[in-house]
Amino acid sequence: LGLPFVIAAFTVIPIAYYAIALRHDPELTFASFWWKTITVGPWPSGPIWFVWVLLAFDLTASLLYRVSAHLVDPVNRVSLRGFDQPAVFWLLLVVVTAVVYVPALVHFGANKWFEFGPFSVQASRVLLYFAYFFIGVSVGAANFDRGILSAEGQLPKNRWMWVIATLVPYCLMWCMIYIKRAILGNPNVLPDWYQAIYGTFVVLFSAAILLAILAFFLHQKSPGPNLLDRMQADAYGMFLVHYPIALWIQYVLFDYSWPAIFKAAIGFVLTVLLSWGLTAMLRKIPGASHVL
Template identity: 25%
Template sequence: MPQVPSRTLWIDYLRSFLTVLVVAHHSSLAYTTFARFDKVAYIRSTHPIVDNRCWIGLDIFENFNDVFFMSLMFLIAGLFVIKSIQRKGPGAFVRDRFYRLFIPFLIGGTILNLIAHYPAYLIAHGSAHLPAYIKDFFVVEQWPVGPPWFIWVLFTFNVIFALIYAVFAKKVSTPAGLPSPAYASPIKSAEEMASPAYAAADANLHPHARRPSGPSRTILLWFGFTFMLYVPFAFWLGPGKWTGFGPFDFQVSRAAWYFGYFLLGIWLGKVHFNEGIFAISAPLVRRWPLWLLMCAGAYTSLTITPPLLTDLVKQGSLSEFAGYLLYFSNYVLSATFSCIAFMTTFRALFKKPHAVWDSLSENAYLIYLLHYPFVIWTQYLLLGAQLPAFAKFVITFSATLLGSWLIAIPLRKIDPVRKYI
């Protein structure tokens, strides 16, 4: 297998790792201590399957994922957007995203979700009548969205940015006497890149690539950016509020956060960010073990402080607003260190391709699309098994990852499928 450029390698591996986390996240939801099932409308349940076996350790795991992994997926999704638009043009870019994102969303949100949620209907109604199930799925449950929500939201973000780019790109001109931005032409001669004019233009237009900030400043800016995108909306709308219609459902309190991280990814991707703050020799990357420790510490604090804050509010020692502000600030800190820790760790450690991980990366998108029916059906079949919650989680996760992976490999080779993935 030819050497994969390191710029793509660690990002591809991180993206596929996050896909595995998504599979593990959904595999854990049937076994958390807060899981509940609503037989009247299972859409109101915490998960389509709820087992009577539970373990608080899976609460901790599930909550850790929820803090950061979707926002990091949106950031990664934005990294190569602007170069793709410049190579294809806004119109062709949107058309390609329509095939790659929106069409699979419709398939995943309809056919795969119908397959996935059937066990929930069986538990709620004790009936296997298929027409009644389909009617209940669309009318009573109002078309549960499941994991494909990420895909339609990402498609929307891509379209919005492509429109913005189409409107404003032509109005932005390069200063006289300077070459075009580095990202405008992917091929530069050694003489061009060594010229003082090129260096000056690249440094002025993209200072984050040539003069990376120190780690403390980067973390502070990252924290402040995330705080502004999340905390005001969490106060205003509530941290867990979802809205939408039919399959077009999304977590409204995080919409700004996710779009902001998508734009952050676009900003980072304007240049070869491997030579900037994520250069292998950059201080931020060299200290990746510290960020892992800070990630663990911030999440530990987030886990143990809520009861303390609640007690202080009840005692009158702390206002309710101050209590929530401290909690949300800790939440943002945990998200910040988690994102930085995983990005710097993958940048520092993954330098050479590995055959198994290459296969996982190549099939990660299909695994994401296909995994949910495996999750719910495996959890359903394990309901009567006299096994600990953790054992059921491991079986569900393993069966789901391997099952969706094994289907994805041959599916990718089918010509009509390749167009959409």
């Protein structure tokens, strides 16, 4: 995680944001933009913020394991109950993430980021991310085939119920967005009550859509490898390299007066294909497959 983050911070991210900078200053050279980015800033991290945060969580988990290898046992027991009662596991997700996210959202708001050079993370969500990380570690620590993620459990059998459970808070989130825009006048600083209610709906939606997506993946039982299986080995590398590809495709398409849906389709397909191809090439470099 560390090596790809460092390499991407110095290469992938400046290449990506150079496309945006050219829109403001067409005469700007990449060399001057790159030097200003890493010396003066701002030095945005783009999507790779997730990589250093995951590395920090991994190091934290290693230290906690040294303290006690049984810290994951309580959540793992809930995972076992989730084999027959997925709603119990969903309730755990909701309660834990509501406790760590809603107060932080009220305190920091949605737009506050902790930033230091390319190291950045959204202030209100850092504990939310760690909660999901820790719960995921606990689920995978033991009894994987007898817990919430068993293909033989109730989760995949009730997948459409989880779709409904996802749509309800999703619609409520849109109701809150309407209130913010049409009633509150879209203020820069939202009232605490609004943040608390909206944050609660986000928590409910996040927990439900997680289980809905997993339920459909667990239900899929194709006899041979499908497209996603073939993509699996390259998926992490695609995540690392896709951002400049996506932004430069948008840069090229910007001046064409084509329908937005058409541009979006071109951007999506080309980004997937080009980032997949580039990752496959990079993984042929000796040793690269260990970090990509």
